[in-house]
Amino acid sequence: MKDLTGRLWYGAGRPLWPLMPLAWLYRALASWRRTRLTAGAEPLPVPVVVVGNITAGGTGKSPLTAWLASHFRDQGWRPVILSRGYGGKRPGDEPLLVSGDSDPAVAGDEPVMLAAQTGCPVVVHPQRRASAIMALDQGLGNLFLCDDGLQHYALARDVEITVFDGVRGIGNGAGLPVGPLREPVGRLQDVDLVVVNGPAGPLVPDHPQRYAMTxxxxxxxxxxxxxxxxxxxxxxxxxxxxxxxxxxxxxxxxxxxxxxxxxxxxxxxxxxxxxxxxxxxxxxxxxxxxxxxxxxxxxxxxxxxxxxxxxxELPESFGSAVNLALNSKLAARGLDASLLREI
Structure with a gap:
């Protein structure tokens, strides 16, 4: 909390309050963007599970993504991880298939780490849908895990999982740039599950499907x-x-x-x-x-x-809740999870 971000976003008060008009503008643009992109997002023929957060900064999304990859593999799925590849300089315009031996300067550090940890195919592109289409064309898997993709609304999704840092939570509760919120707390009403990294403090919003992760x-x-x-x-x-x-x-x-x-x-x-x-x-x-x-x-x-x-480390009930959420969303689309796992 001694860093500048900690003082401005997660400390007492809102030191950047003079920038509140920018926060209102950011919130309005984010809402407009979500409405526009969600309306045009075409569902994929296989399930999509998104892991993300409504705050800026690290919360533990990538470790949870790795856990989910293992969980879905145990359930008989063949997961593919989709990532933006932040920090890498991907050559050309095509999606990049990443392995644990890829150069992080090209692919990004988190994709290389996830590929090494999970053994799953990891595909990098700013447009996650392009990565998904490539993975489908090459038969890489039958379930997509989108790491840090909650706000990537061009990719239709079945299950949304939001991660919070247990201590930092929503910080001062203001939107960017006054506070850490990418989207308002009300966005959680549409999220299927919330995971809290570490003991949940008073700054973590409540949710009917909230689970602790250490x-x-x-x-x-x-x-x-x-x-x-x-x-x-x-x-x-x-x-x-x-x-x-x-x-x-x-x-x-x-x-x-x-x-x-x-x-x-x-x-x-x-x-x-x-x-x-x-x-x-x-x-x-x-x-x-x-x-x-x-x-x-x-x-x-x-x-x-x-x-x-x-x-x-997550409770057993979390894995069951993930399965229930996914199966119910697929059933609502008229899809059979057992048949999809055979693809």
Whole structure:
């Protein structure tokens, strides 16, 4: 919360209140855009599940997307992840099929991370529908997971899942640029499920289908060798430098401290393009990073680079609720989930 965004959007009051006319204009344009694009969005022949948020910044969408990919695979689906590929410079105008070995400078850091974590096809393009059409033409899968796509209304969707940071919630409750809201809180009335990353504080709106998610440490992984060890045992009492180029770096630093590490944090902008200088410490301290940062640092990593891998923990009732929401939406479209899984 010590960063500028934290003070302006998530601190007390609304320091940017003189910009409120811009917030009203942004809200009006967002509403008009949603109405126009939703009306013209043609449903796809397979299910589409969108993960996103109504606030700007990191909330834990990508870990949840990875969890959902595993969940749907267990249900017999063949999920394909659609991403905008923010931060990458995709060559040409065609959608790009991404693997865990793709260059994050081309494909974007989150798509490469998701491809490596899930083993699912990941397709990148600013227009997610174009990615979906390509995936259908190539027979890549039979269910689409759209990472950070709640406001991408050109893509018709069956299920919408919104993610909140449990501490930050809706912040000061104002729209961009005065506050963090991309859309008003009333937008949640149309969302199927809400997931809260961490304990839900007073700034998290209520919802009849609200579920808690915690990001549990899966291990500390040596970036060069790939060998992993128990996170808490390795981190307890260890003095380290931590890097984070994510939406909420403080959450990563706090997690390391909670696991017992003595941390000097280096916060970078979301999707930061790292250089060798960024990971230099001048001493022998280990350098800890997120999986999202690791895919960009890997080409020039040194022997002291380590990754904290995390895995989402969700109640069993959440998986059941996802299945129920999807099956009911497909039935309303006259589609049979069991038949679609055979495609």
């Amino acid at each position: 990001l549990q440490p899966a291990g500390v992984r040596h970036l060069l060798s790939g060998e992993s060890t128990f996170a808490e045992a390795w981190l307890r009492g260890r003095n380290c430098v931590a890097l984070a180029g994510i939406g909420n770096p403080g959450r990563f630093f706090d997690q390391l401290r909670h696991l017992g590490a003595e941390v000097v944090g280096r916060a970078f902008p979301d999707h930061h393009r790292y250089t060798g200088q960024d990971i230099a410490t001048g001493d022998e301290r280990p350098v800890l990073m997120t999986a999202k940062d690791a895919v960009k640092i890997r080409p020039f990593a040194h022997e002291r680079c380590w990754v904290l891998d995390v895995t989402p």
